[in-house]
Amino acid sequence: MIISLAQRATQAQEYYFSVKLAEVRKLMAAGHDVINMGIGNPDQSPSEATIAALSHSASQANSHGYQAYKGIPGFRQSIVQWYKRVYGVSLDPETEILPLIGSKEGITHISLTFLDADDEVLVPELGYPAYRAVSQMVGANVVEYPLLEDQGWQPDWEAMQSLVNSKTKLLWLNYPHMPTGAPATRELFENAVQFAKKHKILLCHDNPYSLILNQKPPISLLSVEGAKEVAIELNSMSKSHNMAGWRVGWMSGAKAYIDAVLTIKSNVDSGMFLGIQQAAVAALQNTDQWHQAQNDIYRSRLDAAKAFLKALHCTYDESQEGMFLWAKLPENVLSAEQLVDELLYQKYIFIAPGFIFGPKGQRYIRLSLCMPAERIWQAVQRLG
Structure with missing residues (x-):
């Protein structure tokens, strides 16, 4: 016997990245080296002072x-x-x-x-x-x-x-x-x-x-x-x-x-x-220099990400801010969903299709900058 669900549970869909990352993990478990440029998951560490403060607090008996x-x-x-x-x-x-x-x-x-x-x-x-x-x-x-x-x-x-x-x-x-x-x-x-x-x-x-x-x-x-x-x-x-x-x-x-x-x-x-x-x-007391160093790392990855988009013949706006690049598909690509699956299962590269952010994103893709530039260049090379 299965108890019936609330209406909200039947209306809601599992988060796209939850589903797709499960596919990514399955491919990796099978021995494939998947380059994940789909999700905005920062790959750098917090500041040393941040980690030290956590460690000190966690070691105190009255912190828990x-x-x-x-x-x-x-x-x-x-x-x-x-x-x-x-x-x-x-x-x-x-x-x-x-x-x-x-x-x-x-x-x-x-x-x-x-x-x-x-x-x-x-x-x-x-x-x-x-x-x-x-x-x-x-x-x-x-x-x-x-x-x-x-x-x-x-x-x-x-x-x-x-x-x-x-x-x-x-x-x-x-x-x-x-x-x-x-x-x-x-x-x-x-x-x-x-x-x-x-x-x-x-x-x-x-x-x-x-x-x-x-x-x-x-x-x-x-x-x-x-x-x-x-x-x-x-x-x-x-x-x-x-x-x-x-x-x-x-x-x-x-x-x-x-x-x-x-x-x-x-x-x-x-x-x-x-x-x-x-x-x-x-x-919150990190210096401006600390934040600048993080941005220097993200900025160092932009050339590789733009080369990846160029290889796909996508267009994008240079004024973008944040840790992603939003790009429009060329006319000869039928759909973002098809491209995402082809890249994932043929090239072992994961990117985000624009439609998950709304219907107007059907002709777009999004790249994350949350990985070393070397890995993004590897993705470029896989595109041939």
Whole structure:
């Protein structure tokens, strides 16, 4: 006998990378050397100070108990200092910061907090799949908003006016944009805040890529005047501090939003391990030189990645930021899915098809820079 599933379990699909990486592991178990350029999994280590702080904390007998849902004061204070130094944004460590087990957890908590069944959520037609999946799991209706490819993948604010109605509750935004690499701009954020105020909807900005191969000083949505009235910003240490497996992030926003999400969070999980919080404090004090060194490594891989795209006759925008390259397929390639499978099973190279980020990505692929340049050059050689 099999107990019937909840409706949300029948609607949700297993995450694409979960399925595909299982295929990759199967090929590797059979003895094939698969070059994985599909997933954004940083291959560098956190700073030495970060690892030392974790080791020291973990060795203390009093470090292993439950922690406060809002995290230790020192962690919240470090986030505030980091936001001031990096973005020029002032936040209150007591009321405007909520640590999270990665920003993916935050997407779920925010959706549980603010969305009822049949509410509508504006999601970019290309974006992180979790925005769409979590909205559907909580019973909300996803409404895709258009991005203007010929204008740097910016939201089409004029077209979005007609998508809003009395049920529209929340809008997801993500710049620097994943998967296209489109940079963040102050004009973009000002337009977003104005749109959210006009239509009385919650603006949720996901901001994990602002320190990676950024061509201009990083910017936070919360630096826009009046943003705190209508906006929440998620941030994560996964990409910017090489701490993906540590699951460390936070949300920033007005006290009312923080308190509301905390109500849900406190019923779902417990506080973060003390050692990880103390390590995060150390990581947030990494110098500009440390971050520059990480970017130098990513930059050293760009030539190989671009050569790979050239071998596939793909085109791409040079202004991209973040740890990926987003590229358009040539006309003679029938589909991204077919190309991905051919590369995986014939050349033992894994890349991400654009359609997993939304229907508009059917003619695109995405490369990750999270592997040594030598491995990417090997992939180029395999293409012949």
